Amino acid sequence: MKRTLLGMAEAGEPLLRQALEAIRAYNEAIAQRRPEADLDRLRIEADHLYQIVINYQLHKAGTLGEPVH
Numbered sequence: 001m002k003r004t005l006l007g008m009a010e011a012g013e014p015l016l017r018q019a020l021e022a023i024r025a026y027n028e029a030i031a032q033r034r035p036e037a038d039l040d041r042l043r044i045e046a047d048h049l050y051q052i053v054i055n056y057q058l059h060k061a062g063t064l065g066e067p068v069h
Contacts, residue, residue, distance in 0.1 A: 022049045
């Protein structure tokens with residue numbers, strides 16, 4: 001399973017949109033030279049949402065494996 005924008009789009013537009021908005025917010029914060037604590041929070045949020053999209057796509061393809069609780 002390729003981790004491409006097209007592949008992520010199959011995870012659903014609202015989830016993909018949320019992940020992309022988080023990545024944009026992080027990049028804007030870098031450009032604005034926001035405090036390190038803000039950058040860390042935004043980076044973690046963007047990474048988390050991106051991983052959710054990837055995991056959803058892998059789950060949908062049947063390659064994610066057993067759920068972790």
